[in-house]
Amino acid sequence: MPRPAAQIESMTLPLLPLPQQIERGTGEFQFTPATVIFAEHSFAASARFLSDLIGLAFGAQPPPVEALATEPPDGSVVLRRDPSRKGHGPEAYELQISPTRITISADAAAGAFYGVQTLRQLLPPALEYEALRAARRNPPPIVLPALVVRDSPRFAWRGAMLDVARHFLTVEEVKRYVDLMALHKLNRLHMHLADDQGWRIEIKSWPNLTVLGGSSEVGGGPGGFYSQEQYAAIVTYAADRFITIVPEIDMPGHTNAALASYPELNCDGVARPVFTGTEVGFSALCVEKEITYTFIDDVVGEISSITPGPYFHVGGDEVKALTPGQYLGFVDRVQAIVQKHGKQMIGWDEIAPANLVPTSIIQHWRPKTTPAEAMTKGVKVIMSVASKAYLDMKYDAATPIGLTWAGIVNVQTSYEWDPGTAAEGVPAASVLGVEGPLWSETIANIRDFEYLAFPRLAALAEAAWSPQSSRTWEEFRVRLGLQNARWTALGLNFYRSPEVPWR
Numbered sequence: 492m493p494r495p496a497a498q499i500e501s502m503t504l505p506l507l508p509l510p511q512q513i514e515r516g517t518g519e520f521q522f523t524p525a526t527v528i529f530a531e532h533s534f535a536a537s538a539r540f541l542s543d544l545i546g547l548a549f550g551a552q553p554p555p556v557e558a559l560a561t562e563p564p565d566g567s568v569v570l571r572r573d574p575s576r577k578g579h580g581p582e583a584y585e586l587q588i589s590p591t592r593i594t595i596s597a598d599a600a601a602g603a604f605y606g607v608q609t610l611r612q613l614l615p616p617a618l619e620y621e622a623l624r625a626a627r628r629n630p631p632p633i634v635l636p637a638l639v640v641r642d643s644p645r646f647a648w649r650g651a652m653l654d655v656a657r658h659f660l661t662v663e664e665v666k667r668y669v670d671l672m673a674l675h676k677l678n679r680l681h682m683h684l685a686d687d688q689g690w691r692i693e694i695k696s697w698p699n700l701t702v703l704g705g706s707s708e709v710g711g712g713p714g715g716f717y718s719q720e721q722y723a724a725i726v727t728y729a730a731d732r733f734i735t736i737v738p739e740i741d742m743p744g745h746t747n748a749a750l751a752s753y754p755e756l757n758c759d760g761v762a763r764p765v766f767t768g769t770e771v772g773f774s775a776l777c778v779e780k781e782i783t784y785t786f787i788d789d790v791v792g793e794i795s796s797i798t799p800g801p802y803f804h805v806g807g808d809e810v811k812a813l814t815p816g817q818y819l820g821f822v823d824r825v826q827a828i829v830q831k832h833g834k835q836m837i838g839w840d841e842i843a844p845a846n847l848v849p850t851s852i853i854q855h856w857r858p859k860t861t862p863a864e865a866m867t868k869g870v871k872v873i874m875s876v877a878s879k880a881y882l883d884m885k886y887d888a889a890t891p892i893g894l895t896w897a898g899i900v901n902v903q904t905s906y907e908w909d910p911g912t913a914a915e916g917v918p919a920a921s922v923l924g925v926e927g928p929l930w931s932e933t934i935a936n937i938r939d940f941e942y943l944a945f946p947r948l949a950a951l952a953e954a955a956w957s958p959q960s961s962r963t964w965e966e967f968r969v970r971l972g973l974q975n976a977r978w979t980a981l982g983l984n985f986y987r988s989p990e991v992p993w994r
């Protein structure tokens with residue numbers, strides 16, 4: 492017999508993703524206008540994040556952040572370095588709430604940040620509401636139950652992907668998505684920066700890519716692109732939230748925007764017309780021409796030089812215009828170029844048969860295939876199986892936006908799967924993690940992006956973070972319902988799925 496939602500709710504804290512271990516204590520901690528946050532030097536940024544968030548409760552003055560020196564007085568919030576957490580990885584933390592103090596301990600800054608995100612989810616949701624913050628009226632009291640949370644992620648790769656090629660998102664919109672990712676302890680933002688319908692990143696040595704290739708999008712809208720400075724600003728903003736940007740330039744297919752911008756990239760030397768439809772598979776770089784590899788070397792080089800993260804995604808999906816031999820030879824050459832620029836190559840699962848080096852990574856997306864043949868090469872796999880993880884699938888037949896080629900993906904479907912066993916012949920030890928791609932053929936603005944991403948991205952975040960043995964749909968749907976207040980305060984345009992008891 493499933494337990495009634497109300498019974499689960501009474502025992503449930505609004506934490507998402509579910510931490511590894513929660514122990515309830517007795518008593519409570521109360522913030523007062525005298526509360527000071529003491530932080531280890533390297534955790535100061537996370538301390539300020541917390542201070543900004545709770546500032547509202549005390550009028551104009553957020554709690555001061557001070558350097559952690561001697562033993563802080565009772566009533567303090569303390570962010571301290573604890574090397575004994577090291578064995579659990581740089582993202583591990585412990586959050587202790589007692590009547591006399593709150594302590595977040597971690598070995599590394601990422602762990603301290605996640606400890607703060609967990610504390611954040613226990614704070615009054617109204618603190619997230621910008622308008623209320625500005626008005627500084629009726630500050631909610633902040634009283635937290637005593638508890639201890641010990642936590643670290645199951646997977647190293649907890650990702651989301653934005654397709655800014657089919658429809659462009661501004662820098663501010665991407666930052667908004669980054670903020671929503673950080674709340675759910677996601678740590679990789681994969682940006683699909685080029686496709687048939689648009690090229691979205693300035694390449695100084697090939698300027699027409701953005702002058703022409705950046706000026707289109709699906710449906711004939713204005714498109715857009717990021718200057719290298721703007722891209723760098725996204726990288727920094729994300730890094731401040733412990734999110735690594737993973738740039739993707741899809742090739743050799745999905746390249747019409749490049750083929751329209753430069754005639755010499757086509758085998759016949761004739762520029763292709765700009766494309767604003769949604770068919771796939773028709774375009775390909777001319778793999779027999781040397782200029783193609785000069786082009787790729789320039790593009791990978793420029794983007795790699797402004798990308799501190801270790802990854803470069805080369806796409807590699809859905810190429811119908813080449814023979815298998817041409818395709819695999821191309822992937823081998825591109826892998827060498829990516830390595831030359833100091834990055835690890837990532838590609839969609841079509842690259843599995845290529846001569847992959849052990850540091851290359853496969854992103855598994857096609858539900859009816861498996862990249863098992865590549866396991867002997869020592870590569871790792873990111874699980875993005877479309878029938879579970881594709882955020883652009885409809886929630887149900889009535890969803891006004893989205894696609895259906897991989898099926899209908901309701902919230903339960905996106906939650907109830909084990910990334911460790913999602914592809915036959917791929918052992919759990921070879922699974923790097925989970926990523927939710929959001930393709931944008933049918934969606935044009937951040938409101939639409941949010942509607943398809945939430946709540947499913949939260950379900951994927953938990954699949955990526957929490958131990959499989961602790962995850963049940965029955966409990967998750969109740970805890971998901973408890974996100975209503977915070978998500979509403981954030982102005983999030985989430986889908987109020989009837990599968991979830993929203994509170």
Ligand code: TNX
Pocket residue numbers: 771808809839856881883894930931932
């Ligand atoms: C398949 S996923 C694609 C994309 C589409 C998506 C739509 C992948 C590697 N290729 O080009 O946007 O389906 O769901």
